[in-house]
Amino acid sequence: MAAIYDQLASIYDAWSQADPADSDSVEFYKKLGQSEQGIIVELGVGTGRIALELAVSGKNIIGIDISDNMLGICQDKARELGVSDRIHLITNDIREFDLPEPADLIYLPFRTVGHLLNQNDRLKLFRSVYRNLNVGGRFVFDHYMFSEHWAKSNERKQRLMCVIPCENKKFIYVHDIYLYDYENQIMDCRIIVENVDEVGLVTLKRYIAFSFSWVTIAQIQELINEVGFEVDDMLGEFNGNKWTEQSENQIWVLRKTKK
Template sequence: MNYKDWAEWYDIFYSSSENEEEKYYQEISKNFKDKILEIGVGTGRIAIKLAEIGKDLVGIDSSIEMIAKAEKKIKDKKLSKNISLLNADMLNFELNEKFNLIIIPANTLLLCKNEKEQIKVLKNCAKHLTSEGRIIFNVYYPDDEMINENNKDEFLFNTIHLKNGERYILYGKNNFDIKTQTNEGTQIIEKISNDGNLLFRKNLKVKTRYLYPEDIIKICEKSNLIVSSMKRDFSNLPVDEFTENIIVFAKKITPL
């Protein structure tokens, strides 16, 4: 994954969303006191929303380019006193404090190469969690129909209209491997002039290792965590066959 390219275009892709994820984490965070740790803070999309309701956060990200984008946005919104940013890898970060709430939004856990790395991240998070704390993360639901089709064709994701008449057209393309449970995805952005000419086209690669609900339970157990609940699509509804996003609530396994 080329984080330099993603840092430039990340906010364009998420500007087309309905902000369900940001609103969900805002509401959840109201149930927790003290500082929050966000893994994979990116350009600050979610951290800023939490800071706007008075939350204090530490955000880590392995991408210097993402951190730089986040710092500028945070400074512009005068939220620097609420958010501390660290350039650190989620596999091996070390902080001298523990948190009541750790969040891993935006499929970030799926950016790990394999199950071993996913467990390593969760173990590290558990180490930074208070005894009564919670880890909350969300991952896309691996829809069998989508995976089995696997036709590698581009599909329209969204269109963003700009004030000057230009527009961004966003596409996606998948390439699933069911043996390794990975997807070599491509996010495509085209900018179109107000007279319909293509101004540029950019391909952004992202590889994810997807997880089924039973996988989530297994890797949490291997990470000294227990799943207390799983919800669907940023709601309080249980996961079912219509789920697009799984939201996982986990806590430390209480020692006997």
């Protein structure tokens, strides 16, 4: 996964902002972090879209990511914003990490749990988070509610995600294509990145591919029971609405209540 996001780093912000859930998700985690008085950790911090806003608001935050290129962009942004002293970045796999001291809030935003393709890897994540939380600390993460209807309607279709303006009237076009393995709950994502010159000719075309999983409520509940978390809340939307069977998202607020 490090190699994938090293390739995506330069286009990541524009690509992710094309997702309809992006702005609501970012706002949700910003409010979550701003309300926390203790140690805050963002897993999958990437280019720092959430963490840097928290740092600007005065919070100290630890960010963990597996991609050096993504963290490099985050560090450059922190320097430009004058908050390098409030954000500590660590290159690490989120399945196996250890903090210098326990945290009070660990969050994993923007469906990043989907990069863990099986229950064993997700269990490693949950155990690492639990181990690194103070008693009373929270673990907050989200994922979408998988829609087979949406998947079958959009499978194998090339979707234009964003157009990135460059110098000298040049552009970068980013497209996604999704392929589904319904039995194993795996989506194979093919990202097509095209550099287009000022007269409309494609001067460079590259493909970036990765696999992504969707998880069910029952699978998350299994992990909660295995590790020992308590469910503080379960939301269905980033505006704070409770989860229902019609919800498009599953947003979990878990708490460590004992050692």
